[in-house]
Amino acid sequence: MHRVMNITDVDDKTIRGAREAKIPLREFTAPFKQAFFNDIDTLRIKRADDFPTATDQQYIDRMIAMIATLITRGLAYQADDKSVYFRINKFPDYGKLAHFDLTQLQSTGRVKHDEYDKEHIGDFALWKAWDEEDGAVGWESPWGRGRPGWHIECSAMATALLGDEIDIHCGGVDNIFPHHEAEIAQSEGCTGKKFVRYWLHCAHLLVDGQKMSKSLGNFYTLADVLEKGYTGREIRYALMRVHYRAPLNFTWDGMEEARQSLGRIDDWLMRLRECSASVSLAKGNGRQAGSLPYTFEEALDDDLNISAALGFLFETIRETNRAMDRGEVDPASANVWLNWWERVDSVLAIGHGEDEIPAEISQLARAREQARLAKDWRKSDELRNELNARGWETRDTKDGQKITRRAGT
């Protein structure tokens, strides 16, 4: 599998930002790029193999070559404003992805149209002619100085790195039209081949039931959520547990639920690890959870049915906990389950390592153990409260006291 994520590092906003900051475009976009990578790391999102950027000269060259091809084929033309536009009337499939009938399109009035220069209101820019607003930003082309249009960069970078035909193209539903529609038109207009086999469009993130927006005051950054004490993996779990095609409503209750669910997984793993390390007299019973309609893999194979997959995980957790309660899990079968978890977590990436217990914490724990042996409940409860206050939880089991870090780890 070859994964590519395109980075648009030139557009109206970045040009304006760089101009206002009086710094080169590249210098202006660099911190945003860095922040983006920090965020995907926080969310444990696996890095793509490539992160091509639109301003990379090799891709600019490719965009220019593609535009030239489109002009040669009559699919594009240079208008009086010197910009080059895609001629959508020459591409019958345009609008197919979004199920749009171009003759029935209505303008929302959201964008202003420079209708004079274009043959059709729906024609979109492939190459934008330079104007004063662009300042130092621009590249030479057969059609004069300018910059790439808003969609051609994706076609150029995708076909450069993945070939003319790609298996899966992801993106938000809001990008179906016009962005993905334009990508298809440009790419297939150049190659004559089917550009994308499967489109995976994810639904929107809502906050408190409404679209996230600064004016509604329900706008959160990743940093805001981290500041509330939630960890990256908790956020990851909260965002992940809903099917990608269904809108996800972000709430603080949802974050709390994510934390509790992860705690359940953590406790199960801790138990399994102890079990696998023990010299146990348990009679092995490593049978797989049966009688369930799906396995974890089958659920994900079914259009990434994460809810069914997680359902299977939690049913498995209950079954093995039950078996451990009955003393039916020996080290060998515990390892079977731990290995199974490794496979599951290679996809989910929600596990966390075992905690190292600081010296002062284990000292308090030992003191509590002593108090319990002396049946000094008052003192042992005080020490338990003290440990809780420091973020550690105590559990008294048959095998003695266990301490674990809870919440936000």
Place this chain on the structure above:
RNA sequence: GGCGGGGUAGCCAAGUGGUAAGGUCGCGGUCUGCAAAACCGCUAUUCGCGGGUUCGAUUCCCGCCCCCGCCUCCA
């Protein structure tokens, strides 16, 4: 208005023409000095609303309502 995605228990959410996974919360129990964790039990005669098809529909068909998104130079 057109197109697309949603509407399932307090909340989140899967699912199927044959009678509702899972998570979370709450309540009761086992265990425990008390807890915690785990386990057991309880919590939707019902799947937005109204018709229809069917022996039977939440699942199929028709109509309607509500929410979210898109409808061309913001990517």
